[in-house]
Amino acid sequence: MSQSLPLPVANADSLPYWNAARERRLVIRKCKECGELHFMPRHLCPACWSDQLEWVDVKGTGTVHSFSVIRRASDPAFAHLVPYVTALIDLDEGPRMMTNVLGDDALSVRIGDRVTLTFEDRGDGALLPQFVRASAEGRA
Amino acid sequence: MKSPASLRNKVAIVGVGESDIGRVPHMTGLGLNAQAAKRALNDAGLKISDIDGLLTAYSFTEPYFMLGSVMCEYLGLKPRYNASMVVGGASPAVMLKHAAEAIASGQAETILVCAGENRATGQTRDAAMAALLAVGHPYFEQPYGGSIPGYYGMIAQRHMHVYGTTREQMATLAVQTREHALLHPNAHMKTPLTVEQVLSAKPIADPLGMLDCCLLSDAGGAFIVTSAERARDLKSKPIYLQGIGEYHTHEHLMCAPSLTEFGATESGRVAYEMAGLGPKDMDFAELYDCFSIVPMIELEELGFCGRGESGPFVAEGNTRIGGKLPINTHGGMLSHAHAGAAGGLFGIVEAVRQLRGGLGARQVEGAEVALVHNEGGILSSHCTLILANNKG
Numbered sequence: 415m416s417q418s419l420p421l422p423v424a425n426a427d428s429l430p431y432w433n434a435a436r437e438r439r440l441v442i443r444k445c446k447e448c449g450e451l452h453f454m455p456r457h458l459c460p461a462c463w464s465d466q467l468e469w470v471d472v473k474g475t476g477t478v479h480s481f482s483v484i485r486r487a488s489d490p491a492f493a494h495l496v497p498y499v500t501a502l503i504d505l506d507e508g509p510r511m512m513t514n515v516l517g518d519d520a521l522s523v524r525i526g527d528r529v530t531l532t533f534e535d536r537g538d539g540a541l542l543p544q545f546v547r548a549s550a551e552g553r554a
Numbered sequence: 555m556k557s558p559a560s561l562r563n564k565v566a567i568v569g570v571g572e573s574d575i576g577r578v579p580h581m582t583g584l585g586l587n588a589q590a591a592k593r594a595l596n597d598a599g600l601k602i603s604d605i606d607g608l609l610t611a612y613s614f615t616e617p618y619f620m621l622g623s624v625m626c627e628y629l630g631l632k633p634r635y636n637a638s639m640v641v642g643g644a645s646p647a648v649m650l651k652h653a654a655e656a657i658a659s660g661q662a663e664t665i666l667v668c669a670g671e672n673r674a675t676g677q678t679r680d681a682a683m684a685a686l687l688a689v690g691h692p693y694f695e696q697p698y699g700g701s702i703p704g705y706y707g708m709i710a711q712r713h714m715h716v717y718g719t720t721r722e723q724m725a726t727l728a729v730q731t732r733e734h735a736l737l738h739p740n741a742h743m744k745t746p747l748t749v750e751q752v753l754s755a756k757p758i759a760d761p762l763g764m765l766d767c768c769l770l771s772d773a774g775g776a777f778i779v780t781s782a783e784r785a786r787d788l789k790s791k792p793i794y795l796q797g798i799g800e801y802h803t804h805e806h807l808m809c810a811p812s813l814t815e816f817g818a819t820e821s822g823r824v825a826y827e828m829a830g831l832g833p834k835d836m837d838f839a840e841l842y843d844c845f846s847i848v849p850m851i852e853l854e855e856l857g858f859c860g861r862g863e864s865g866p867f868v869a870e871g872n873t874r875i876g877g878k879l880p881i882n883t884h885g886g887m888l889s890h891a892h893a894g895a896a897g898g899l900f901g902i903v904e905a906v907r908q909l910r911g912g913l914g915a916r917q918v919e920g921a922e923v924a925l926v927h928n929e930g931g932i933l934s935s936h937c938t939l940i941l942a943n944n945k946g
Contacts, residue, residue, distance in 0.1 A: 420697045428693060453808070454694045480715070480813055482707030483760040484699060488683040492699035500700050502708060502808060512695050512808040525715045542697060 419491055421540050427455045430469055435541045438533050441469040442509055453509035474531030476503040476545065479510060481523050499523055503545055517546040560828050561651070563945045564658040566785035566792035569598025569778035570903040575891045576742045578772040579675040583616045584628050586670045586774030586893075591629060594776040599789025600664065605778075607635035607662030609653055611645040611669040611895035614685040615676035625668065635662035642689070642930020643842055644800070645669065646775075646899035647937035651798045653779040663780060669895035670774025682770050689931060691806040703767055703845065705807045705932045707759035710847035712813040714761065717862030721761055724846040725752035727868045728765055728888050731843065734875060735885025737916035742771045743889040752846075765888075766846040773893035775900050782945070793906045796831065796923070797940040799824025807932040814862075818855035818927060821936040826857075829940040831923065833857035836940075838908060838918045839879060839925040840901030843886040849873075852927050853881070856938065880918050883908060898928035902939070909943040 424432040434441040444451050447464035458465055481501035487493045499515040501523065515523045516532065528548035533541040571593025573586040581589070587610070595602065608631055610622045618624045622638040625631075635656050639645045646669055653665040673682055683701070690700045713719045729749055735741035747765065755763040785792035801817035801824070804810045826832050833856060841849035841856075850864035858879050859867040872878040884890045884904035887897040905924040907913060923942045929935060 419699075422697055423693055425693070454691070480708040480712040482704040482711060482762075484701060484704050485757040485759060486701075486703075487699055488687050488701035488703075489696070489699055490680065490684070495699065498699060500698055500704050500708070502813070510808055512691075512698055512700065514698050525711065536697075 569594040573774035590774040590776035607665035644930035644935040647928035668776035671894035703759035719865040723865035735889035768887035771891040773891040797825035797829030817936040
């Protein structure tokens with residue numbers, strides 16, 4: 415995709431997340447006290463407020479919880495991509511995240527589809543975690 | 555959980571006003587607020603000096619930071635109670651709650667609540683859409699090109715998947731809402747609409763088309779709240795607050811606990827409990843309708859039909875004026891107006907007018923008790939209120 419798309423912005427909560435993405439790894443936060451996994455990265459566990467958190471790698475597989483085909487982009491940077499798919503992905507580990515579904519068959523996506531992790535080059539070495547339909551693996 | 559102190563019968567809405575609506579290029583957002591405020595003041599038969607509190611929300615179209623203080627300055631008010639609240643579309647109902655609490659505790663006696671923006675002419679359509687992008691998470695949603703219609707589209711898609719809700723049922727809701735707007739002299743949209751037109755409208759974010767989406771209007775709305783004692787002596791018939799509840803579960807859709815169950819059930823439960831009433835006691839409802847799927851979900855959440863049954867409930871005509879539970883009798887945000895926090899505020903204005911009576915063809919016959927629901931974000935923040943034209 416075009417390098418004019420927004421670059422990920424790292425902050426104190428998310429720097430390790432974006433650094434891992436640059437190594438083609440998707441990591442999420444796990445609470446060492448209660449074991450809860452969560453997305454997106456935070457300073458505290460949202461379940462028990464422990465600040466004893468670790469980063470764990472996910473397997474990179476999940477299921478489409480819902481999606482929308484964007485036919486009119488609100489952000490002008492995405493206008494040249496319409497129609498494109500935004501989706502909520504339930505990671506097999508549990509937490510839910512929002513990404514695009516990429517790939518040649520993305521517009522045929524349905525709720526319940528299995529998806530696998532890929533990374534989208536946004537330029538300057540920045541990689542954005544993304545998903546493709548499991549049947550279309552590797553065609554992002 | 556501890557129950558909140560009851561606000562039942564403590565305050566009444568005594569004045570309502572709405573600005574000129576639609577494309578109003580000769581007025582600023584603040585001007586629209588001021589016009590609505592003046593009309594509400596006249597409606598109540600009050601003087602400027604009677605206002606000792608002001609609550610207002612936010613503006614995407616004008617560059618003001620402390621909007622409450624800015625409105626005080628613009629209106630020449632020096633109130634002892636003032637704040638700006640930002641809980642998105644839930645702001646008007648939440649402001650009514652804060653106003654009621656302030657009046658009940660003696661912090662103020664008569665509070666003006668106003669909201670509105672010049673969203674149709676104060677900025678380009680693209681700029682308006684871009685400003686609204688801020689509702690998406692800046693780091694974990696916006697990089698994926700999400701949009702507000704897209705987020706609500708995912709909610710609609712899930713409802714269709716789980717319950718078999720159809721696009722035709724959603725379109726029917728938009729058509730009914732337009733029929734109501736045609737009975738309102740100040741509604742933004744003035745032409746009839748068919749289901750076929752809704753289904754064939756320009757696609758925005760599947761499954762939502764242009765006519766499933768709310769308007770971008772120039773509009774301001776206002777209401778005035780005072781103590782139930784003070785309300786008795788004023789010009790207009792007082793409309794009493796019987797119950798009010800709020801509930802907040804998330805801000806960004808990726809963190810929503812569910813895509814089919816939201817916080818309106820809990821905000822409604824608190825409002826019903828405070829009022830000592832239930833869904834069957836409501837003569838009509840003004841439900842937040844930024845997208846056609848939203849009032850359908852609220853019908854389920856607030857107990858007007860079973861979970862997943864809103865599609866048939868709407869398609870059977872129950873929600874039309876004259877039906878079992880008329881909703882959005884002014885035309886809602888789909889056809890009357892939407893401009894920032896004014897969109898949900900007009901639901902309160904309309905409920906007050908219906909409860910006073912005398913609206914002609916738009917009048918819900920025998921209307922005595924109404925429910926109004928505001929939501930903000932992506933079904934994130936909820937506030938439900940119950941209004942009645944007599945002390946319950």
